[in-house]
Amino acid sequence: MVKGVDKVGLGGSIRAVERETLNDRVYRELRTMIMSGGFAPGSEMKLRDLAQSLHVSPMPVRDAIGRLVVERALKMLPNHRVIVPETTIDEFLEIRRVRILLEGEAAALACQHVSPDVIASLKRIHEKIKSLSGNKQRQFWALNQEFHFTVYEAAKSPLILSMIESLWLQIGPVFNHIPINLTSEGARGHQRIIAALGAGDAKAARAALTEDLMKGGDRIIAALIQDKQPAH
Amino acid sequence: MVKGVDKVGLGGSIRAVERETLNDRVYRELRTMIMSGGFAPGSEMKLRDLAQSLHVSPMPVRDAIGRLVVERALKMLPNHRVIVPETTIDEFLEIRRVRILLEGEAAALACQHVSPDVIASLKRIHEKIKSLSGNKQRQFWALNQEFHFTVYEAAKSPLILSMIESLWLQIGPVFNHIPINLTSEGARGHQRIIAALGAGDAKAARAALTEDLMKGGDRIIAALIQDKQPAH
DNA sequence: ATATTTGATTTGTTATCACAAATCACAATT
DNA sequence: AATTGTGATTTGTGATAACAAATCAAATAT
Structure with a gap:
């Protein structure tokens, strides 16, 4: 029960300092899928569907989608529905x-x-x-x-x-x-x-x-x- | 009880189609404050503090801050603390x-x-x-x-x-x-x-x-x- | 038959709560 | 006196649930 015992790796390598949150993981996964053509232009990004297929709650998905909308990787329609943009x-x-x-x-x-x-x-x-x-x-x-x-x-x-x-x-x-x-x-x-x-x-x-x-x-x-x- | 009565403004103006969510309001407010110098470089953006001063729950603040981090208006430190960037x-x-x-x-x-x-x-x-x-x-x-x-x-x-x-x-x-x-x-x-x-x-x-x-x-x-x- | 309404379902939004990691303050020990 | 350990507090993260807006479908009225 000594604190910090899990930080001193016996294999000689200190535990990676980077903390990978679900937010980041979902964001990175969606990003990669979009970039590599995982979604067709025009297809809707539904919170609960994505959450289920990624095995997380809707919350990190919502967060990731919000970020991707800001950088124009996804597009938010007036209805607040989010789609992969169809580029003219x-x-x-x-x-x-x-x-x-x-x-x-x-x-x-x-x-x-x-x-x-x-x-x-x-x-x-x-x-x-x-x-x-x-x-x-x-x-x-x-x-x-x-x-x-x-x-x-x-x-x-x-x-x-x-x-x-x-x-x-x-x-x-x-x-x-x-x-x-x-x-x-x-x-x-x-x-x-x-x-x-x-x-x-x-x-x-x-x-x-x-x-x-x-x-x-x-x-x-x-x-x-x-x-x-x-x-x- | 006729549907749509609240969409047909008697004053002649249709109800604004834009739905202003708390998310958007918080995002826009923080954005304006940052742009106009409302925060000093280096100052920490704390979820609950901001939420309290904006009279909303931490959730929309969290969302808005996430977006602002993506567009580099705010900076997330390795500790996951968010600050207004100090520009070198x-x-x-x-x-x-x-x-x-x-x-x-x-x-x-x-x-x-x-x-x-x-x-x-x-x-x-x-x-x-x-x-x-x-x-x-x-x-x-x-x-x-x-x-x-x-x-x-x-x-x-x-x-x-x-x-x-x-x-x-x-x-x-x-x-x-x-x-x-x-x-x-x-x-x-x-x-x-x-x-x-x-x-x-x-x-x-x-x-x-x-x-x-x-x-x-x-x-x-x-x-x-x-x-x-x-x-x- | 078409258009409209109304209820049900779906989908995004937000608050609350539980959890985890980090920080801080204080105490104990060297 | 300085440093390290320990507990309390703070702060970000994520799930659940209640809510609201939009959509869809079936039923009704014209």
Whole structure:
């Protein structure tokens, strides 16, 4: 009954100081599911349903949903019902505009902090993407995400990183639920980003990233238009 | 006992469709207080205290604080205690960097939508600021805020607007709690912004706004440095 | 047959309460 | 005198339950 006995691990490692609350767990789980396409755009997020499937009370779910609404990952209708947003083309363009600003800035900043490790990681992910066969949209999206965030983390700006995360969260459902024509073009864009970072050329890095987002965005927009007119 | 009788206002106005929950009210009130300097940086936000002073249960306060933590208006320490952030110089520079990106973009976008009304409003606010006597820091901050957001609302981009709001929320406590040397220089910056918007010159608008933020930021940074070394 | 009402069900909102972790204050011991 | 242990208090976390608003469906009236 001696206090603190459970803090001195016999295995030699002190107990992790991080306390994982249910709030945080639910928030992180929902976040991951949204980002990876776990929910279709337009689907309703019902408190009690989610609570039951996550085996918690409605309260932490409510909390997590509230947070996600603030960062626009979910949308609250006037009825106070919460849905995964259905992104219009205008909204997508709006997001892309901001992404170019922030992710371009991050790429430029990354040039000041880039290390051989980062370059190596980027090349490794790049190879994985190139070796992706067929139209494996989900895998492409996940690897693409890994590639981009490797760059953004190198920028060493927690504020910019969190804002970019929020933007990706908003377009996650689109990427994962609209069938996109994946060509191998995207690879060249990543190649240019790696080159610019390797050279420490901030201007080139921003330009390369901007072009990547523009090209990729154009494909999404085309898919969005096609998706809106299923007939004929 | 006819249903809907309370929806058809006899005064001619339909009952407001907006349902104002306690959550929202508390959130909005805390938000306003933070932005306008109601809390000093570093002060703790205690659930039960706030609940008591707002005459609600701790639950809506908890909800509102959670949201504000997500948008970085409040900061959660590892102990899970929540405080108003104390902004370091590095953090301030980080925020300014992003502000220049987003607010510059907003100014450029505003050029496409600017109307005589907007120009008139800006001039009116500008006159008010110029007529401000003495070092009325609070009033200056409030009017400055009004001026800038008049521009940003004209940009017609809800996403950019909400992101800018979040950034202002983060620097609100700084502006209102660090004594700043208010010179009349700021006025010229606003004058240039009005001119650029009036001419519909997006490039000039972005440049004018950037300079305004840089100049203003420099004064804040000077104040932050002075504030950190009170002795000698 | 259509529209409206009314009751039942669902769903979000909020207070109360029980619990857990952290902090604080005081005492005991070295 | 300083430090460590111990209990009390404070503070955040999460579940339950009561409440309110919205939705849905069936029944009624026109």
